Each structure stands twice: as C-alpha cells, then as structure tokens.
Amino acid sequence: MLAAGVLVGPALATTPSARSGAHHRRTPGHRSRPRDGRAGGVSEYGCPVLPESDPLNREVARAPVSPLSSRYIASIGSGAHLHADFGAEREYGIPYTVVGRRQPKVPIRFTEYGEESNRGPYPVPARAPIEGAGRMGSGDKHVLVVQEGTCRLYEMWNASRAGRGWLAGSGAVFNLRGSALRPEGWTSADAAGLPIFPLLARYPELAGTGRINHALRVTVPETQRAYIHPATHFASASSDPNLPPMGLRLRLKASYSLAGFTGQSRVILEALKRYGLIVADNGSPWFITGAPNAGWNDANLQQLGRVPGSAFEALESGALHR
Numbered sequence: 001m002l003a004a005g006v007l008v009g010p011a012l013a014t015t016p017s018a019r020s021g022a023h024h025r026r027t028p029g030h031r032s033r034p035r036d037g038r039a040g041g042v043s044e045y046g047c048p049v050l051p052e053s054d055p056l057n058r059e060v061a062r063a064p065v066s067p068l069s070s071r072y073i074a075s076i077g078s079g080a081h082l083h084a085d086f087g088a089e090r091e092y093g094i095p096y097t098v099v100g101r102r103q104p105k106v107p108i109r110f111t112e113y114g115e116e117s118n119r120g121p122y123p124v125p126a127r128a129p130i131e132g133a134g135r136m137g138s139g140d141k142h143v144l145v146v147q148e149g150t151c152r153l154y155e156m157w158n159a160s161r162a163g164r165g166w167l168a169g170s171g172a173v174f175n176l177r178g179s180a181l182r183p184e185g186w187t188s189a190d191a192a193g194l195p196i197f198p199l200l201a202r203y204p205e206l207a208g209t210g211r212i213n214h215a216l217r218v219t220v221p222e223t224q225r226a227y228i229h230p231a232t233h234f235a236s237a238s239s240d241p242n243l244p245p246m247g248l249r250l251r252l253k254a255s256y257s258l259a260g261f262t263g264q265s266r267v268i269l270e271a272l273k274r275y276g277l278i279v280a281d282n283g284s285p286w287f288i289t290g291a292p293n294a295g296w297n298d299a300n301l302q303q304l305g306r307v308p309g310s311a312f313e314a315l316e317s318g319a320l321h322r
Contacts, residue, residue, distance in 0.1 A: 042205055042213055045098050047151035047176045049198050049214070054179045055230045056198050057214045060251055060276045060315055069314040071242040072250075076220045077285040082307040084268075085219075086201060086290030093292035094142050095129035096197060101149030107165035112158065116186040116233075118173040122154045123147055124166055130159060142189055143168070144197050151176040153197055155189035182232045184321065190217075191281040192246035193232035199278060201268060201290030212271035216290075219283030220244055226320040234322075235282055244279050249315040251276040256311040264296065265303035276315065285309065 042049045042057075050057055066072065086093030108120030124145050131142040143159040143166070146152075153176055158169030172188035174195045182193045190196050199217035206212055223236045224243035231247025252272035261269055268288070277288065286309055290296075 044202075044204065045146055045148050047146070047148065050176060050195075051179055054198075056194075056278065057275075059274050060215075060249055061254070061274050063249070063251070063315045066314045066316050068241070072244045072248065072314040073309055073312055075222065075240075075243050076309055078308065078310040080285040080309045082286045082288065082304045082309075083284065084201070084290060084301040084304050085284075085287040086292055086296065087298045087301060088292070088294050088296045089298075090129070090292045091132060093290050094131045094144065094196065094200065095292060096144035096146060097125060097128045098146045098148060099123050099125060101147065103147065107163075108156070108171055109162065109165065109167050110171060111167055111169055113170035113187055116183075117168075117171045120171070121165070122156070122171065122173070124154065124156075126161065126164075142196065144189075146176075146197065153195055155196055157189040179230075181230055184232055187233040187235075191233065191235040192227060192279065194230060194247070194278070194280050196280075196289070199280065199289065201288060203291070203293035203295040206264060206267055207295060211267060213275070214271075215249065215275045215278045216268075216271065216288050217280045218250065218277040218289070219281045219285075219287045220279055221282065221285050223279065223282055226322045228318045228320060231278075231280075232321075244314065245320055246279055246281075247317060248279040249276050249317040250279070250312050251315055252307070253311055253313055256307070261303050261306075263300045265300050268301075268304065269307065272312075277312075 103123035105121035105123045108122050110117045122145065124143060128143050128145060132139045141158050141160065143156045145154040153174040156166065156168035156171045160167050170187055170189060172182065182188055187193050188195065196217065199215060201212065201216055222238065222243050223234065224238050224240055224245050225234050225236045226245040227234045228245050228247035234246050252269060254273060258266055258269055
C-alpha cells in the first residue's frame with residue numbers, strides 16, 4: 001500500500017475540492033500560534049493540526065544523528081534528489097475536503113484492512129475529491145475529510161463511491177486535538193499508520209505564516225520490517241537493518257547551503273532543517289507529499305530537485321518495533 005499526501009486549500013473559493021464540488025463552508029481558515037517567539041502550533045478551519053507537543057510538530061534541529069544514518073541514506077538514494085510530489089494542478093497531490101459538524105455520515109465498507117480500520121460511518125460528501133482527480137481517481141486514491149467543530153480527521157485509502165456510501169481498502173479517524181497513536185501493528189490510510197493531512201505541505205500554511213511548522217511526509221524505495229513511533233505499522237518483509245524503518249525522521253543537514261534557493265522552495269528547505277521528513281510509505285525516493293493548490297509555483301518548486309539525498313541525515317528517532 002503506497003502512502004499519499006493531503007490537499008488543503010487556501011480560501012475556500014479556490015481550493016481544488018471546492019472546484020470539484022465538495023461540500024465546504026466558509027471558515028476562518030489558517031492561523032498560527034506563536035511559541036516562545038519562534039514557530040507556532042498550526043490551526044486550520046478552527047482546529048489545531050495536532051497539539052504543538054505532538055511528535056509531528058516537534059523541532060528536530062538539535063536531535064542526535066543515528067549511527068546508522070549513512071546506511072539509511074545510501075539505501076534511500078544518496079544520489080537521488082528531492083522532489084515535490086504536489087503542485088498547482090489538482091491532479092498532482094492529495095486532495096482533501098472540509099465539512100461542517102452537521103455533514104451526514106454515510107456507510108463505509110472496507111475491502112482489505114477492515115480489521116485495522118476505524119468503523120464507519122464517516123461524514124464523507126458524495127462528491128469528495130479522490131486522489132488523482134476525476135470520478136475514479138488514480139494512484140492510492142486517498143480521500144481526506146477534515147470536520148469542523150468536532151476537529152476529527154477522516155482518511156481513506158483506495159476509496160471509491162458505492163451506492164450512498166464508499167468502499168475503501170482501509171480507513172482511519174484521528175482527533176486533531178490529541179496525539180493518540182493507532183494500536184500497535186495497525187495501518188491507517190497510510191502505510192506507516194500515520195495521519196496524512198498533518199504531514200502535507202499545505203499552501204495556506206506557507207502563505208499565512210511564511211513558514212512550515214511541522215515535519216513533512218516522504219516516501220522511500222524500500223523499508224525494513226519495523227517501525228518507530230509515532231508510526232505503528234510496517235510494510236515490508238525485509239529484515240535488512242540498512243533499510244529505513246517506517247517513522248524514521250530525516251533532516252536536511254544544517255551545513256547544506258540554501259544560497260540560491262528562493263520563494264516557496266526555500267521555505268520548504270528551511271522546514272526540512274527544523275522539522276525534517278518522516279518516512280511514511282514505500283515509493284519513489286525523496287518524494288515529498290503535499291496538497292494541490294493553485295497557489296503553488298511549480299517553476300519555483302523545481303528548485304527542490306537540486307537537493308541530493310546526500311544532503312540529509314537520519315536521526316535517532318526512537319526504539320524499533322517489529
């Protein structure tokens with residue numbers, strides 16, 4: 001199961017999900033709460049995007065480097081380059097939709113990982129956007145729903161419409177006000193058992209604060225049969241200790257010069273020095289996930305392709321769970 005990204009739009013009138021007819025209500029949108037005069041916890045649509053103390057929002061600029069860092073980086077691809085797996089086109093990235101507290105819930109039938117999924121019903125609109133755009137979607141076909149008022153996040157993988165409800169390979173529900181992990185060994189809508197939405201590069205956050213205050217989701221070609229919290233699931237049969245585990249934190253080296261990087265790319269790279277990346281799925285090397293948004297500058301995001309894997313280091317992220 002490949003992981004996906006999440007899409008959050010800026011003003012509701014211009015979000016991809018709004019253009020596709022998803023059910024939106026006009027909301028205050030994004031704001032950032034200062035913390036010690038530096039970064040701040042993020043709040044969108046009247047909800048925190050996880051607590052400021054959550055591991056996904058934790059700064060790692062001073063975290064120790066793993067003794068296996070060079071091996072992990074080599075296995076991911078030290079000569080491969082960073083890639084923004086999102087952009088201005090709504091087909092490029094993972095879309096999400098925002099619904100109100102009164103959004104009707106519909107039945108969800110799980111087709112693959114039902115025993116590791118949160119049971120329905122979910123408040124998913126009939127016209128919620130599916131990853132890949134179009135009625136059927138493509139790729140991992142993620143569907144993400146943020147519910148205002150309840151501050152619940154509903155995520156599905158391999159989703160499609162079925163009658164008055166939906167079919168999905170798996171599904172997960174997260175409380176955006178809390179930091180509870182999924183049960184040990186459980187997947188989510190992402191291979192690592194993590195929430196997708198909080199780890200996306202989201203244009204409204206960047207546009208509203210001029211920075212990104214959380215880790216970003218990344219895919220790697222192959223992982224080992226292990227995970228590190230806050231991940232709760234592995235997606236591999238390999239016992240090779242040189243392969244990264246799910247949940248591994250990666251950081252852009254402080255010594256890597258950002259001279260010559262501008263605009264949105266520079267903001268993303270600054271975030272990778274402070275918050276880093278977190279391994280969430282098997283896929284192409286160094287692909288960062290984000291939400292499609294017309295505000296992204298695709299030409300500027302191409303600057304990220306100049307950053308090699310060798311510019312990163314793996315961090316001591318916690319105990320391995322097998």
